[in-house]
Every structure is written in C-alpha cells, then in structure tokens.
Amino acid sequence: MTAPLPGYLLEVAGLRTAFHTRAGAVRAVDGVDVIVRRGECLGVVGESGSGKSVTFASVMGLIRPPGQIEAGTVRFDGQDLRTLSPRQMRAIRGRDIAMTMQDALTALNPALTVGEQISEVLEAHDEGLPRRGPARRRAITDRAVEMLRLVGIPSPTERLRQYPHEFSGGMRQRMMIAIALSSRPKLLIADEPTTALDVTIQAQVLELIADIRAKLGMSVVLITHDLAVVAEHCDRVMVMYAGEVVEEGPTQAVIGDPRHPYTKGLLASIPRPALRGEKIHPITGQVPELINLPEQCRFHSRCPEAGLGCLARIHMQSSGPGRKARCIRLHDGGEAHG
Amino acid sequence: MAEPLLSVTGLTKVYRGTPSIVGRLMGRPTLEVKAVSDVSLSVERGEILGLIGESGCGKSTLGRTILRLHEPTRGGIRFDGIDVSSLPPHEMKAMRRRMQIIFQDPYASLNPRRTVADIVGLPLRLHGLARGKAETRDMVAAIIEKVGLKTAHLDRYPHQFSGGQRQRIGIARALVSRPEFIVCDEPVSALDVSIQAQIIELLSDLKRDMGLTYLFISHDISVIGYLSDRVAVMYLGEVVEIGPVQAILERPRHPYTQTLMSAVPKVEAQGGRHRVRLMGDLPSPLDPPSGCKFHTRCPLATDLCRSQSPTSQTLGIGHHASCHRLGEDLNLQEEVTA
Numbered sequence: 001m002t003a004p005l006p007g008y009l010l011e012v013a014g015l016r017t018a019f020h021t022r023a024g025a026v027r028a029v030d031g032v033d034v035i036v037r038r039g040e041c042l043g044v045v046g047e048s049g050s051g052k053s054v055t056f057a058s059v060m061g062l063i064r065p066p067g068q069i070e071a072g073t074v075r076f077d078g079q080d081l082r083t084l085s086p087r088q089m090r091a092i093r094g095r096d097i098a099m100t101m102q103d104a105l106t107a108l109n110p111a112l113t114v115g116e117q118i119s120e121v122l123e124a125h126d127e128g129l130p131r132r133g134p135a136r137r138r139a140i141t142d143r144a145v146e147m148l149r150l151v152g153i154p155s156p157t158e159r160l161r162q163y164p165h166e167f168s169g170g171m172r173q174r175m176m177i178a179i180a181l182s183s184r185p186k187l188l189i190a191d192e193p194t195t196a197l198d199v200t201i202q203a204q205v206l207e208l209i210a211d212i213r214a215k216l217g218m219s220v221v222l223i224t225h226d227l228a229v230v231a232e233h234c235d236r237v238m239v240m241y242a243g244e245v246v247e248e249g250p251t252q253a254v255i256g257d258p259r260h261p262y263t264k265g266l267l268a269s270i271p272r273p274a275l276r277g278e279k280i281h282p283i284t285g286q287v288p289e290l291i292n293l294p295e296q297c298r299f300h301s302r303c304p305e306a307g308l309g310c311l312a313r314i315h316m317q318s319s320g321p322g323r324k325a326r327c328i329r330l331h332d333g334g335e336a337h338g
Numbered sequence: 339m340a341e342p343l344l345s346v347t348g349l350t351k352v353y354r355g356t357p358s359i360v361g362r363l364m365g366r367p368t369l370e371v372k373a374v375s376d377v378s379l380s381v382e383r384g385e386i387l388g389l390i391g392e393s394g395c396g397k398s399t400l401g402r403t404i405l406r407l408h409e410p411t412r413g414g415i416r417f418d419g420i421d422v423s424s425l426p427p428h429e430m431k432a433m434r435r436r437m438q439i440i441f442q443d444p445y446a447s448l449n450p451r452r453t454v455a456d457i458v459g460l461p462l463r464l465h466g467l468a469r470g471k472a473e474t475r476d477m478v479a480a481i482i483e484k485v486g487l488k489t490a491h492l493d494r495y496p497h498q499f500s501g502g503q504r505q506r507i508g509i510a511r512a513l514v515s516r517p518e519f520i521v522c523d524e525p526v527s528a529l530d531v532s533i534q535a536q537i538i539e540l541l542s543d544l545k546r547d548m549g550l551t552y553l554f555i556s557h558d559i560s561v562i563g564y565l566s567d568r569v570a571v572m573y574l575g576e577v578v579e580i581g582p583v584q585a586i587l588e589r590p591r592h593p594y595t596q597t598l599m600s601a602v603p604k605v606e607a608q609g610g611r612h613r614v615r616l617m618g619d620l621p622s623p624l625d626p627p628s629g630c631k632f633h634t635r636c637p638l639a640t641d642l643c644r645s646q647s648p649t650s651q652t653l654g655i656g657h658h659a660s661c662h663r664l665g666e667d668l669n670l671q672e673e674v675t676a
C-alpha cells in the first residue's frame with residue numbers, strides 16, 4: 001500500500017460494512033471510498049438507508065454486532081485505523097477524530113452535568129495539562145469554560161453545572177460540538193447536526209461549525225440529507241445511494257450540473273418557490289432493500305434513463321475535473337431513454 | 339364578495355397546568371401557556387393558506403383548534419357560514435365530515451392493529467356514508483387508488499408499508515368522506531426528499547381534482563413557498579405577518595419573517611450570503627416577553643417594542659404585519675450587514 005498523499009487526512013478505500021440479520025446480510029455500506037483533505041469540508045448526502053451514517057460509524061470503529069466491517073482500509077493521518085488495537089483506537093477517537101450525533105438528547109448523559117461531560121474528554125486527552133492536583137482541576141475547568149464560550153453558550157461558568165435537560169435543542173447541539181471540539185480534533189464528523197433544529201437555529205449551528213473550522217484549521221465531514229445545507233457549507237460533496245457512492249466532486253459542479261440520475265432526481269425533488277405552478281418531478285418508487293442485492297446498478301429500478309446495460313456491476317468513472325459518478329450512461333449525451 | 343370558506347376571529351387557546359399539591363399549598367399560581375393568542379385569519383374556497391413557524395410557535399395547535407380537536411378558549415370559527423365554535427358535539431361530529439386533517443407522523447397516526455380497509459373505511463361508517471360492506475369497500479378501493487396505492491394493499495396492516503405509503507393511507511382516510519377543507523399538519527416533514535416530492539405532487543393533484551381547500555402547516559419555507567397561495571407566519575402563538583406568497587417570500591416586512599427567510603439555506607446559493615443572525619433561542623411560552631413578543635431576538639427592537647405590543651397594519655392588498663417599525667420600511671439584511 002502506498003503512503004497517502006500529503007493533502008489527505010482521511011482516506012477510506014473499499015469499505016464494506018454489513019449487518020447480519022435473520023433475513024440475511026444487510027449490506028449497508030458496500031465498497032465505499034472516501035477522501036477528506038486537510039482543512040476541507042466534505043458534505044455527505046443521501047436519504048435514509050443510504051449508508052452515510054454507517055460509513056462514518058465504521059471509520060470511528062463504532063460498529064457493534066450484528067454489524068461487522070468486512071473489508072476495506074481506513075487511513076487517517078498516516079495510520080491504518082483498522083489495524084489498531086481497541087486501546088490505540090480509543091486514543092484516536094475523541095482526540096483526533098470527533099463525532100457529533102444527530103440526536104443530542106440521547107447522545108448526552110442525562111445524569112452528568114455538562115461540565116463533567118466536557119471534563120471527561122479533557123481528562124482522557126490531557127496534553128498540556130498539569131499532571132495532578134488543584135492546578136489540573138482548575139486548568140480543566142478553564143478549558144471547559146473556554147469551549148462553551150467558543151460555541152457561543154452564554155454565562156458558561158454557570159452553565160457548566162447544569163444538566164443536558166436544562167438546555168434547549170440548539171444549545172444541546174452546541175454542547176455536543178463543544179465536547180467534540182474540546183480535544184481539538186483534526187477531523188470533526190457531524191452527523192445531521194441540524195436536522196432536529198429550527199431553521200434560525202440551524203443557521204447558527206452551521207455558522208458556528210464554519211467559524212471553528214476556520215479558527216482551528218480542522219477538516220469537517222457534514223452528513224446531511226439536505227442538499228441546500230451542502231451547497232452553502234461544503235467544498236466537496238459525496239452523494240450516497242443504497243450503500244454506494246453514486247457521485248462525488250466539487251459542490252458547485254455537482255449541484256450546478258449533476259451527472260448521476262439519482263443526483264438529478266434529488267435536486268429535481270426539492271420544491272422551490274420559483275417553480276410555483278409547475279410540476280416537480282419526484283423520483284418514482286423507493287429505495288431497494290439492501291438484502292440480497294443483485295450485481296447491478298442499484299438505482300436502475302427508479303431511473304428514467306435505465307437500459308439493459310444497467311443490469312451489471314457499475315463502477316465509478318470520471319465525469320469531469322475532480323469528479324466521478326457511478327453510471328454507464330455518463331457519456332451517452334443524455335439521449336438515453338431505452 | 340363571497341364569504342371565505344373558513345374564517346377565524348380572535349382565536350385563543352390557553353393550556354393550564356395544575357401546580358403540584360406543594361405548589362398549591364404554597365400559593366403558586368396556575369401555569370398558563372397561551373399556545374394560540376388572538377389569531378384572526380380566513381381561507382378562501384379553493385386556496386392553500388400556508389402556515390409557517392418554528393417548533394413551539396403554536397401552528398399545529400391552531401390547526402387542531404380550528405377543527406375543534408382542541409376546544410378553543412376564546413374566539414370564533416366560521417366554516418361555510420356556520421358558526422362552528424358553538425356547535426354541540428353531535429353537530430360538530432357531522433361537521434367533521436367536511437373538515438379533515440392529515441397528520442405529520444405516518445407511524446403514529448395509523449392504528450397498527452387495523453387493516454388499511456378498516457382504517458380508511460372508518461370515516462364512512464362514522465358518518466353513515468356507505469350502504470353496507472360492499473359499498474364501503476368499493477369507496478375505500480376507489481380512494482386508495484386515487485392516492486396511488488393498489489386494492490391489493492387493502493387487507494394489509496400499517497407496518498407492512500413504508501413511510502411514504504403510510505402517508506398515502508393517512509391522506510386516503512382524510513379524503514374518503516369527501517371533505518372540502520383539510521388541515522395538512524406537516525404532512526411531508528417526516529419523509530425523505532424524494533418521497534416528500536411524491537406526496538407534495540399527490541396533494542396538489544388531489545386538491546385540483548377534488549376541489550379542496552388546504553390549511554398547510556409546515557416549518558419548511560420551500561414547501562410552503564411552492565404550494566401556497568397565501569402565507570401566515572406565526573411566532574409564539576401570534577400571526578405576525580400574513581400575505582400573498584410572493585410578497586412574503588420576496589419582500590417580507592416583519593423582522594421575524596425577514597430573519598426566517600434569510601436563514602433558509604438555498605441550493606442555488608453557493609456560499610457567501612448575508613444572513614440575518616438571530617440572537618438566542620425562542621423564549622419560553624410559559625413566560626412570554628412583554629410588549630412585542632419578538633423583541634428579545636429582534637435586532638431592531640426599541641423601548642416601545644419592549645413595552646407595547648404592536649397592532650396589525652395593512653401593507654398591501656391582503657398583506658398585514660404587526661411591528662412597530664414597519665413605517666421605516668427596513669430591510670434587515672442590509673441593516674445588519676451595513
């Protein structure tokens with residue numbers, strides 16, 4: 001295996017994660033490659049069941065039985081994470097890579113104060129802190145206050161003594177970001193950070209992530225179902241469908257000129273005030289079940305452009321500068337209605 | 339001029355919480371939440387009135403109070419010339435044949451132990467609209483096909499369907515009694531983008547084919563902007579602005595509407611957009627702010643706003659807003675970024 005290019009912070013290749021159920025193996029992530037460059041924000045878009053969250057739970061080593069990572073390499077900052085011992089992995093998780101979950105109320109411990117939960121991370125990843133004694137405790141508290149201030153929580157010193165239920169939804173999401181950032185990670189994986197939030201609060205949280213990314217120079221993976229959020233916040237985008245990446249590239253290029261029929265369908269499905277009175281063109285049908293999937297294009301049953309050639313395993317191919325898509329009809333020039 | 343199909347005047351819904359025994363002994367006052375506060379609006383026959391606002395603003399309570407699923411505390415509701423707010427229970431029940439609701443959560447709003455035929459047939463039995471079982475089944479089958487399901491689905495149970503299909507069942511149940519007015523309470527918010535688009539298309543087709551009138555409740559400005567003829571904006575139980583959809587989207591006048599519009603991420607926008615930052619969270623409805631309820635978060639608030647609540651002013655045909663500073667015609671986006 002060759003060393004990763006200096007620009008890549010995270011490089012995932014051929015990742016396969018399956019969940020073994022009585023009905024058969026659910027191939028939630030099936031041959032996924034991901035690249036995250038240093039300092040960039042990658043948007044990962046897909047609908048429920050596309051495998052976007054499982055991909056990054058696999059990167060974090062958070063897959064538990066009946067789930068299993070069956071193949072693939074996960075290189076982070078020069079190390080192959082899949083070869084690390086659980087202990088070594090624990091040292092990286094939370095320190096170098098941090099993840100925030102969609103539902104802040106279930107992700108936070110209801111029985112511990114916010115201060116205790118931030119201190120836990122600081123205790124575990126304690127570079128630069130005094131070894132022991134009151135000086136250490138003071139340093140930890142100071143840093144916790146600093147983190148809450150960084151994410152814009154008013155009166156942080158008092159807030160440290162409060163429990164998660166005493167915070168509003170937007171505040172809890174900020175707290176989770178504060179906890180995730182307190183070890184100054186190189187990579188923040190934010191899983192649907194604003195899905196449960198109102199738009200005005202969503203705007204606050206996304207701007208906060210952007211500000212901190214600029215300040216700390218970290219990379220961000222933003223997992224979302226909302227293409228508009230990606231359009232405004234991400235440098236590159238990766239579109240997932242039924243466990244596979246179907247299109248990726250620079251955000252502006254992909255959203256301005258989508259090449260994969262699924263990406264096109266997704267964009268055409270967004271109701272826009274500008275389209276009042278016109279028909280929107282939703283993608284017909286539903287996502288296939290991920291059990292016993294045949295070797296063929298997974299989107300073909302819903303695809304308006306599908307033909308006989310789609311009933312084979314389709315690989316990603318170049319679709320322009322820095323972009324790829326998984327469709328055999330890429331170079332047909334669009335007259336494909338077979 | 340013809341009377342609107344629905345008109346609501348000064349509608350108020352107050353929820354009272356009883357303090358605990360200890361609280362009562364200590365003479366603590368009863369807790370009161372004014373979920374809907376003095377709302378007046380009307381819906382013309384054949385139009386879609388969009389009702390938008392963030393969680394907790396009272397939009398769902400308003401929808402349900404209009405149907406008297408919650409009893410109004412004060413105020414009048416007229417439907418097709420009939421004073422619905424004072425109807426005795428049995429007449430109200432008959433009235434519900436003409437006024438129906440589609441719920442947000444397609445998982446919680448269908449009885450898991452009843453078949454689709456039972457669920458959709460119930461309104462027919464309740465209102466005595468079908469003679470005998472055969473006719474009930476025929477009518478149910480007809481509406482099931484109209485919402486895009488198959489008659490083969492009639493004897494299945496809700497858990498055998500996907501979220502989008504369940505929402506279709508909920509729509510069939512609302513429509514089977516041939517109502518004229520439907521409260522659509524966030525009917526697409528729980529669905530994935532591609533399925534959401536299918537349901538939006540279905541709702542607009544049904545409205546056209548069956549001559550329906552909708553009160554469409556949503557927190558999603560894109561959906562509201564695409565579907566509605568007029569839009570009402572709610573904040574902490576009050577309608578702060580109401581008007582034709584173009585006016586609300588393109589030239590919102592209330593500072594809250596302006597903030598809401600600027601907070602929505604847009605697919606077309608590629609970064610670098612000026613956004614009105616809204617400070618803080620929604621105040622607790624248990625203890626709403628004095629004066630204008632928006633003053634705690636409004637960048638334009640003055641002493642007057644803190645002490646006196648504004649009255650509704652007319653800004654154009656059918657366009658009204660309640661704000662002390664409307665006369666100055668401020669554009670927040672320019673104000674704040676200047």
